[in-house]
Amino acid sequence: MRLEGRRVVVVGGGIGGLAVALACRQHGAEVLVLEQAQAIEEVGAGIQISPNGLCVLDALGLGQGLRDRACIASAVSLRDHSGGAEVLRLDLSRLAEAGTYHFVHRADLIDLLVEAVRASGAQIRLLQRVVAVRPGAPAQIDLANGDRCGGDLVIGADGLHSAVRGALNGAVAPVFTRQVAWRAVVPNLAGHPPEARVHMGPGRHLVSYPLRGGAQVNLVAVEERSDWVAESWSHLDAPEPMRSAFQDFAPDVQALLGAVERPGLWGLFRHPVARVWQGEGVALLGDAAHPTLPFMAQGANMALEDAWALAACLERDPQPQALARYQHLRRDRCARIVATADGNAWKYHLKNPLIRSAAHLAMGVLGRVAPA
Numbered sequence: 001m002r003l004e005g006r007r008v009v010v011v012g013g014g015i016g017g018l019a020v021a022l023a024c025r026q027h028g029a030e031v032l033v034l035e036q037a038q039a040i041e042e043v044g045a046g047i048q049i050s051p052n053g054l055c056v057l058d059a060l061g062l063g064q065g066l067r068d069r070a071c072i073a074s075a076v077s078l079r080d081h082s083g084g085a086e087v088l089r090l091d092l093s094r095l096a097e098a099g100t101y102h103f104v105h106r107a108d109l110i111d112l113l114v115e116a117v118r119a120s121g122a123q124i125r126l127l128q129r130v131v132a133v134r135p136g137a138p139a140q141i142d143l144a145n146g147d148r149c150g151g152d153l154v155i156g157a158d159g160l161h162s163a164v165r166g167a168l169n170g171a172v173a174p175v176f177t178r179q180v181a182w183r184a185v186v187p188n189l190a191g192h193p194p195e196a197r198v199h200m201g202p203g204r205h206l207v208s209y210p211l212r213g214g215a216q217v218n219l220v221a222v223e224e225r226s227d228w229v230a231e232s233w234s235h236l237d238a239p240e241p242m243r244s245a246f247q248d249f250a251p252d253v254q255a256l257l258g259a260v261e262r263p264g265l266w267g268l269f270r271h272p273v274a275r276v277w278q279g280e281g282v283a284l285l286g287d288a289a290h291p292t293l294p295f296m297a298q299g300a301n302m303a304l305e306d307a308w309a310l311a312a313c314l315e316r317d318p319q320p321q322a323l324a325r326y327q328h329l330r331r332d333r334c335a336r337i338v339a340t341a342d343g344n345a346w347k348y349h350l351k352n353p354l355i356r357s358a359a360h361l362a363m364g365v366l367g368r369v370a371p372a
């Protein structure tokens with residue numbers, strides 16, 4: 001094991017950071033995770049784990065744990081907002097390996113990862129906010145509490161506002177997309193089937209899918225707006241603005257909205273994919289490298305892919321070559337996914353009724369002729 005005896009410090013204990021901590025530990029590294037929060041936890045919301053993400057969880061030995069906690073998705077259904085008519089249905093049982101697309105509560109996925117990281121012998125330290133990183137051999141880290149530490153490799157898995165990304169790329173100002181998203185988890189009172197429903201309306205869309213054995217439904221609702229909202233889920237909203245933004249949506253959507261209590265509200269910002277993903281003793285992954293809009297459900301799946309790819313590169317080659325190869329393997333793929341997610345909003349949000357009808361017709365035809 002090439003990583004044996006090497007000290008890896010992971011900044012950030014989200015899905016990407018925990019996955020890379022486990023992957024590096026499994027390759028023999030001594031691993032320390034520094035997390036700024038006082039507990040590693042996720043506020044209530046769901047996440048879609050697609051076959052690419054599941055492959056990584058399987059390789060980490062966590063696939064069964066995910067399956068035990070998740071609902072298997074049978075389809076993705078795109079619907080017109082008002083009558084709720086189905087425009088396009090992607091039957092996921094036609095995937096080469098059926099049963100590989102899942103809906104899981106984020107808290108359940110985080111618990112699974114934390115348990116595995118701790119059991120692997122990697123250390124997780126809480127209340128450790130990294131304020132500066134200096135590439136080098138070893139790379140150096142400054143913490144907000146005045147402490148310093150270093151490692152053979154520092155991995156920046158510190159999300160949207162990454163301090164590590166800043167050290168490699170300088171500061172970049174994100175641009176408000178003029179869209180906000182609410183998210184909420186509600187009881188599954190009306191028997192939402194095990195599918196992701198995208199309800200598409202003019203300037204708005206709402207995604208719903210079940211969680212936790214079908215007991216709950218996850219809602220993400222996006223609306224175009226001109227006023228600015230902070231880029232943080234810690235902002236809670238009253239339920240009325242979310243309900244009124246979607247009041248002309250179909251009755252099944254109204255029933256779900258009726259159960260919303262205190263939704264999270266988030267401003268959606270566009271950040272460029274980082275130009276530089278690695279430097280001497282430093283690498284980036286997940287949202288720190290490629291923040292994405294949530295219109296393809298791929299942010300966490302890409303973070304899982306990054307984690308596996310980075311550990312595999314480090315296992316194969318000496319560190320400088322491994323880091324260069326990692327960036328080469330990952331950057332273009334992630335940039336393509338981020339660009340596709342960017343493009344999805346306007347497809348969901350068409351405002352002109354004639355264009356919307358024509359586009360929905362075309363989507364339906366494409367859905368019928370698309371290969372399995």
Ligand code: FAD
Nearest residue numbers: 012014015016036048130159286287294297298299300301
């Ligand atoms: P994060 O989850 O942001 O973790 C970063 C961690 O670093 C945090 O714990 C943070 O506290 C810590 N941290 C930050 N700064 C510091 C610091 N300076 N020092 C120490 N610690 C620090 N993706 C999917 O794949 N499927 C989906 O269905 C999906 N749905 C989504 C729905 C919505 C509404 C949104 C907004 C996103 C969605 N995503 C989805 C995207 C996904 O949530 C993110 O891409 C993913 O969580 C990124 O993981 P990460 O580990 O890179 O970053």
